[in-house]
Amino acid sequence: MSEVDALPPGLPRLINERYEIESLIGRGGMADVYLATDHVLSRKVAVKVLRPDTASNPMVVNRFRREAKAVAALGHPNIVAVYDTGELPATDQQRERLPFMVMEYVTGKTLKQVIAQGGIQPEFAVRITRGVAEALGHSHANNVVHRDVKPANVMVSDAGHVKLMDFGIARATDNSATMTQTAAVVGTAQYFSLNRLEASR
Structure with a gap:
């Protein structure tokens, strides 16, 4: 069975009569990412879809939309650019609407994968x-404010371009909003600053 044949219930192979799902290329804490073809502009794109098991959580849905x-x-x-957004309708197999976003498809490796291979030169690091x-x-x-900068969220394309991705816990800031919620700590613990950890206690 191919990865396309194994698509989860509620995820059509053709989204909005435009984006044809080809394969699963990534999984995150709340969403899956699929390689797809945009038949209108004739290009490859990445389609990030909230997983059915998290779509019933309003906080997760709001975070995804944010x-x-x-x-x-x-x-x-x-x-990494976002080209389009929308929601897949509920179905008999999936009772929740599934938000999705269509993003720039970047071929390459995450910085985490690059580091694991070793041998990084100073010029490359700079x-x-x-x-x-x-x-x-x-x-x-x-x-x-991104709030989760780490090697796994940085793509290095095959052409050597750097792309920051996964703004899933980003916060908009203005004169009436703060970056964090009271008594709430989000992000990846290994990459927290010490003052952020102290502030959460």
């Missing part, structure tokens, strides 16, 4: 750091 809105408002060569810093500088200038 990611789509935050990244769609950003346009930078070092940030290039990666500069790309991530420029991505964060752009998002901060647009009042979006």
Whole structure:
């Protein structure tokens, strides 16, 4: 059985009569990512779909929608772009509506995979750091704070371009909002700053 044949209930092979699902290419804490073909623009895209087992959680759904809105408002060569968003309707097999977003498809490896291979040269490390810093500088200038920067969320394309991705716990900041919620700590513990850990106690 192929990965396409094994698609979960409620996920059609053709979304919005435009995006044809081809294969599963990634799994996260709340969503799955599929390689698809955009038949309107004749290009490969990545379609991120909230998993059925998490779609009934309003907090997760809101977080997913927030990611789509935050990244769609950003346009930078070092940030994975969001092209389209929507929701799959409920079905007999899946009672919840499944939010999805259509993103830029990047071929390459995560920085985590690159590090695991070893042998990183100083020039490469500087290039990666500069790309991530420029991505964060752009998002901060647009009042979006990523909050989960780590090697697994940085893509290095086959052409060597750096792409920051997964804004799933990003927060918009303005004069009336703070970055974090009281008594709530989100993100990856290994990459928390010490002052953030102290503030959560």
